[in-house]
Amino acid sequence: MPPMRTMKYCVYKEAPYYVAQCLNVDVSSFGNTVEEAVANLKEAVELHFEDAPAGDYQQIDEVLIGESLVHG
Numbered sequence: 001m002p003p004m005r006t007m008k009y010c011v012y013k014e015a016p017y018y019v020a021q022c023l024n025v026d027v028s029s030f031g032n033t034v035e036e037a038v039a040n041l042k043e044a045v046e047l048h049f050e051d052a053p054a055g056d057y058q059q060i061d062e063v064l065i066g067e068s069l070v071h072g
Contacts, residue, residue, distance in 0.1 A: 002049060002070060003054075004058075005024070006047075006059075007022055007041075007042065007045055008022070008023040008024055008060045008063050009021060009023060009038065010023065010063075010065065011021050011034050011037055011038065011043055014030070016032075017030040017031065017037070018032070018033060018034050018036070018037040018065055019032060019037060020034075020037040020041035021039065021041075022041060023050075023058075023060055023063065024043050024057055024058050024059070025045060025046075025048055025052070025056055025057055025058070026048065026056075027041070027044050027045050027048050028041065028044075028045045028057055029041040029043070033065050038046055065070075
C-alpha cells in the first residue's frame with residue numbers, strides 16, 4: 001500500500017465552478033461545490049501518484065494565503 005501524504009490545497013471560484021489546486025504537486029480539479037472540487041482533487045492526486053515518481057511531491061508545512069496588487 002502506498003504511503004499516506006498530507007495534501008495542502010487552495011480553492012477558488014472560477015464561475016460557475018470551484019477550482020481546487022494542490023500545492024504539493026501540480027494537479028488541480030473542479031466541481032459545482034467546494035466539497036465536490038476537493039473530493040475530485042483528492043481523486044486526481046491519488047491517480048497522479050499511481051503514475052508519477054515519488055520525488056515530485058513537495059512537503060509543505062505551513063500555508064499562508066495573501067493578496068496583493070501587481071502591475072500588468
